Amino acid sequence: MTVRVLWKNPVVVFVGVVLAYAVTGRLGLQLSFVNSNVTLVWPPTGIATAALLLFGIRYWPAVFAGALIVNLWNGNQAAVAASIAVGKTAAIVVAWYFLGHRFRIHHDLSRVRDVMAILFWGGSIAPIISACWGTATLVFSGIAPAEAALSIALVWWVGDGMGILLLLPLLLVYSQRPSQRLDWRRLTEWVLSLAILAAVGDVVFIGPFGQLSGYPLIYLLFPFMIWLSVRFGSRGASVALFLTAVFSVWSTLRGFGPFQREDVHESLIFLHTYLFFTALSTLLLGAVIEEKRRIMHQLMQERMRSEEASRLKSEFLANMSHEIRTPMSAILGYADLLESDSLEPSTKRSYVRTIRRNGEHLLQILDDILDISRIESGRLTVEPVDIYLSEMMNEMAELFSMRAEQKGLAFHVAVDPGAPVVIKSDPLRLRQILVNLIGNAIKFTEHGYVSVAMSSTEMHDCCELRFTIRDTGPGISGPERERLFQPFVQGNSTVSRSFGGTGLGLAISSRLAAALGGHIELESEPGRGSTFTVQLRIPAAHCIHEITEATDVRSSTENGRESLRVLLAEDSPDLQILIRHMLESTGCTVELASNGQEAVIAAQAAPFDIIFMDVQMPVMDGLRATQELRRLGYAGPVVALTAHAMTEERNRCLAAGMNEHISKPVRRQALIDVIARFTVSASDSR
Structure with missing residues (x-):
């Protein structure tokens, strides 16, 4: 023992x-x-x-x-x-x-x-x-x-x-x-300093000068005590004080030494005063030295952290420049190729798919940067709604099966039959976690398989939901695992060159899991693969195991039982054409307005089922236009279109009287979803 x-x-x-x-x-x-x-x-x-x-x-x-x-x-x-x-x-x-x-x-x-x-x-x-x-x-x-x-x-x-x-x-x-290890040089200095102090103490208190009580010979000790305090901090000061006290107390008790007086009380007062102020000076000096060392150590640590942060920042910016320029090069290059009149239709479709794929990748990079900014500033919000888990897992299978097949990987998705059918959580954030983890598994795995399994465990007050992503990739070593969930960090310096990526995905996923009431666990062995497990604890009241009916409002809207009248307020001609085409492809009739004032006039002149309102427009912006419509008694749904994706912008839009917020670039499915949300029930009542 x-x-x-x-x-x-x-x-x-x-x-x-x-x-x-x-x-x-x-x-x-x-x-x-x-x-x-x-x-x-x-x-x-x-x-x-x-x-x-x-x-x-x-x-x-x-x-x-x-x-x-x-x-x-x-x-x-x-x-x-x-x-x-x-x-x-x-x-x-x-x-x-x-x-x-x-x-x-x-x-x-x-x-x-x-x-x-x-x-x-x-x-x-x-x-x-x-x-x-x-x-x-x-x-x-x-x-x-x-x-x-x-x-x-x-x-x-x-x-x-x-x-x-x-x-x-x-x-x-x-x-x-000890804060510093004693090498042989410092050890020699330590022994010699103590030996000299002991020799001088013996001479002053006990030796030939021990009977000269009327002379201030005790001051001969101070240079050596100060030396020990300066060189060895509190350790040296405490030992110097102890040795000095041994000599002074011993000589006083034996009736000699510089503190000996005829009156015993006077001797004690001199002795105690000497030792008190000796302790005061030596220990204080030792403490000052220790404080200086601690401050220097802290400054050195801060400098190292600052240099490391600067290095990571430089690496991140260089990597981010590469990550942004790569899809931008593809987008601009294939856009130039599309200007040719001699392209076959199949070639044009291929080029369009390439542009869309790189545009989505670029958008994902921007979303990651915004997400980590929200997380670091404490402004991340979650919006719990019903999530159909089987649909989400089917979506993951459809999304990644083609990507895995292109790399020659086996890809499996399994769902525990006993898992809840519906849970209440934030589908956007949960989907983001799964996309990050599954995407990483496929990206870093060259041979073998990637599997995704969903399982659950029932508890008395909650349901523990687990999403397990396994791969047969290169694995992750211990030191890399410790820093893997930090922002701007990837497994090692060769990862970004070999596989790309911003180094934000795992940090974001970890924070998102915590925001959803869970965490992410990692098990990995170099050369054997990795297993990421997302564990979420969902309150029992938010878990549904059986449902009797489910309605797909999106399909009913897209099929369009009747044509919806939509007012689009947007000042950009290019976006007017794009969004108008998206809306008309769903069967909507679209009227345009180029600024907020035109939108207010148009909404008063004719009824609309829904208004899509850009926020930043000339003459009158979307916020003022919405406030004016609400003041005039307009009760229909108004949806913000804005390039600002932060939570503060959404709250600002809702505070102005808008019903929802869609961030740019606008996706067709987002328009369909919001139309279904605000118009299907109204059309059913008619």
Whole structure:
């Protein structure tokens, strides 16, 4: 069993605190000064305070037990020993409260406020409690005379304070891993610095100058203490302070050294003042050095992150330029070819399909950029509606089977018969996740198969829906998996060159899954393939397992039981021709308006089943035109046509009185869907 495992065992910690307190307390009492219960340095105070800060306040009974044992060991009666133990425990708990609970000091003492808290609350205020309580116990029990109370209280206070000042920083700092590893050069410097400090301390406090109490020879120590603090931070400062305290306390107790005076109280005052300000200067200097190192480390990390972000941005922009220019080149090139009069009809259709395919790819890139922008700014919204899962899975099969077949891949789609038939969620976002994941699987798989499976698990309050996409592609290594769902990141630097893509799809899919109340899991092994699993938790009330009737409003609209009158307000002549053709191909009768003012006049002159209103137009824009129509009492549906696809734009259109929002480029199916939504029920009633 390792040491780390042992220290995680509560029993081991409890026993260790008790033994450490009792043994060091017994050794400390060997230096008793004015009473057999009082010593100039009380090591258990620093040890016990460090134990509570490192292991938790729940170990305060171990502190009390250790204090009780050492006082019984010293020959005190049980009542006296228990009373002194109460005072000691109370002081240590107070020190823990202020240091650990109120100020939450860092154990590496890397902040100036941490050192100041230890000096004030640990070394000065908390010991007053044990000193007053313990002195009162000794006086009232008859162990000490009342006239000695001041001397006892002063020594007690100094002893407990020194125990915290000398040992607490040392134990806290060395309980943490060092921020810098000691190579042989720094290790040599560390050993030599400590040896010189010890030699100078011996000369000043114990050696030939130890009897020269009237001379300020203690200042000879400061250059070496400062050196240790500057070079080794809080670790060097705490060790330098400890060594200096050992020499100064030892010499004072033996009746010599620079702090020895005829009056014992004067000696104690000089000693405590010296150690207090030595601790103040060395520990503060060590904390300043640690703060500087921490700030430099943070600045270095920020610089590295900034350089990495800049590198990713540059790679993304270069990749995005390639991704945009490639379909644009195809669109412009094939558009030029279509101008030839000698092309066969089949060739023209092939060119048109190529232009459409590249246009859709370009639109997908723009949609990805908009989506990641919404996600990063926290403006992503979901609109839950009924989703027919079997239809969605059939759509995935139709969409990707041809693509898989062209690459020679087997493609399977399986649906669990026990899965819900209808769920309420956002179909656009769910479809976007599946398209991204299935598209990636086919793109990166050269041999084998890609399979898509939908399954579900019923729970008491929800249904856990799973979409599992497996492939036999190259797989993804561990380091790549960790960063794969970050924006602008692809598996490795060769992916974009080999397969293309923006590096946004997985990041968007992960965020979208979270917005739908789920997450994406990835299992992959290099050379064996990957498995992406989309898990969604749908409330039970939003899951339907059986339906009796389903109506396809789109087919009824497209077949057109009667011709619908449509007003199209659009200022672009090219888009007027395009959208008018789309609408007339569904059986609608279309009237045109070139700006918002013409649209208002036309809507007042004749009834329309639906108005499609461009937002940005001359004379009067679509928002003002809609507001004017609503003011005049027009109640028919008005649908916005705009190149702005952000959620804020949609909300702005709805606030102006519009019923729906279609973003450009306009697709024929989007027009059909919105016409079905706003006109089928009206035509049925007629």
